[in-house]
Amino acid sequence: MTDLVVRLRDHVQGFLRDLRDQGLRVPVARQRTFLRAIEATGPRDAAHLYWIGAATLTTCRDDLEVYSPTFERWFGQAGALPAREEDSPAEDDVPAPGGDGAPFAAASVGGQAGLAASHSERESRPVFGPASQDDRAVLALLRRELRGAVPMVRSRRRRPGRRGPWIDVARVCRESWRNHGEIVTVRRRNRPRRQRRVLLLIDVSGSMKEHSAAYLRFAHAAVGCLDRVEVFTFGTRLTRVTEPLRAREVDLAVGSLSEIVLDAEGGTRIGPSLQEFLANARYVTMARGALVIVLSDGLERGDCGPMRAAVRRLSLLGHRLLWWTPLACDPAYRPVTRGMSAVLGSVDTLAGVRDLRTAYEQVQNLARE
Template sequence: MIPSSEHPPGRAVRTRHMAEHLHGFLRDLTDHGVGVSVAKKIHFLRAVELSEHDDLANLYWIGRISLTTSPGEHEVFDPIFWRWFSATPAAPVAKPEPAPPDDGPAAAPNAARDSADHPHTLADRGTGQAASPATRPGRLTFRPTTAAEAQLIALLRRDLPAALPRDVSRRRRPARRGDVLDLRRVMREAARTHGEVLSLRWRHRPSRQRRITLLIDVSGSMKQHSADLLRFGHAVLTSCERAEVFTFGTRLTHASGALRAADPDAAVEALSAVVLDADGGTRIGTALRDFLTNRRFSTMARGAVVIVFSDGLERGDCSAMTDAVRRLARLSHRLLWWSPLACDPAYRPVTRAMAAITDHLDALTGVCDLRTAHDQVTSAFSLVRGPRVRRHHSGV
């Protein structure tokens, strides 16, 4: 697939466009947290170049084998691949197999899932479009922002910068008054006056706003609250000096770039092309673990105010979620958990997952819309200042 002098001009142009498309696909994988190293990129491109088959199924398996190393990366790889290389990916079609009479309708999904584990399912289909191992993911679709919501967003933009705590920078800057003498500036000015020191110059460590990092649950159980929480994330990104927003359902997505648009509706519309697991299942522990194991992402939580928007309804074993929350609490300046379930005065964190993480949270409070989020910003954000005190209760 590499152009050469023997190829006609049209072939060279098509090959160049294909190379640009492949590199864009690799960048998209990296942006979504797949660890695509330079060596993996070289192996993938070399395998594509040497491949004797040009069908889509062959390209899929070359990419999956050479670029991914874990089941979590497989789940991220599949929807991104079909978004780049197929307009209408479909779920794999299972070969008919005899099933016990009492299995009923539940046998079909299991057969389809099992067929995705066998390479011949794709290889027998030519292009492979009808045999994608991933179903079409959920897309974010919300109604336009109302006038009342726009007013709340404006209030959040006004109040958020003052509510966040400030931190002292590690780097010193020139200042009129400070605690450290700026010897370089003093000597430089003295050289202009024949060695006479006429004035002293100082350096100090200026204060800056602490980073705020949001982790927003967009799974099916949070569907009715996702719109307001993402609009809150947009308000944070457009008003705070250092802010980052991530979404998670079955996978982690860095959503800051899409949400930086000036208009809230335009930001959410841009987000629909990035968040591919909306309104589906939830794997809180896996998403938080992926956040912490990605070095670029974990630095965004170090010394930051971290807010997790989730109902905490983890499925299966909650040990991954507990370990991730414990580590996130040590890494952050404050760890706040905002749950729509906690808006009920009778709510208590009695589920296995929430009971296990409560002692690691600085606060567990109820937030379900923009109004309750603004109330937390104006009234309860005081706990992010001063010495850290662990709260061994729900805080509701």
């Protein structure tokens, strides 16, 4: 154990307390990530420790302005950015505090090529701008088209009907009492058709930042016009957002999610998030026999084994599993990343959706099928 780690053990609580006293918001989850990063990497020197803390305890340049002098008081001058090694705690390019580099980024975000997943587990409150007039026009089309696009299924409950293979004995007896024991009409029961349940799983991680708002507006349209819809978001954790999306106004509904979805624009942990869904017996019921739509680029961080197993089980539970990704909007796209190649065999349809208009096109394809 290095001298630095011994000093950290003695001073970390006071250091974190001082950060809070200076006005830096450091939630318990972020503190836990900081301590785990120290344990996993074993800081080589003060500079290495400085950047571990910067990557796990701060989210913007304003945070660095509080973090840097506080760190210096407790651990001394951090010095220059350490050389990148294989066991570094993050792969992010972070400019030195006070320098002329690009703004601080706590997460490495996959770009248009879709070759990298985000690594940050910070908490943040996303801000979704208002829907444009074009978005509202497409949302109106979606509400009209979605009703006919969702597959139908026979209800398990028998209902009174004009035709049906079952005689409604209770109704026949009630009517016969009014007619002095005579059976005038034979009443029947059947199993009417109804819409299948729809399950939407929306990726809100950093690599999906440009598309999350459109996906959530699509979910709002689905919740508003379909009978049975459940919506979950995932980045580094799973969040059920069905109830907030029931608000009539789309901007109000999507805007309220900033208080609920705290892992937006952060890291990507698709496999663990889906496994958390499948570990809840109530949530599993929502997926059974449902039309499952995953809106994600499929850029998994770390081991893809949990993601493969979770997607496989979702495919077996649901009626169909659709995977909509913005990367597939490029005609040259091929699902060759580790995550997508691992789950491709469990996906019924892989399609490109990057905004509401492309989502409307996929809904039309679903209706034709």
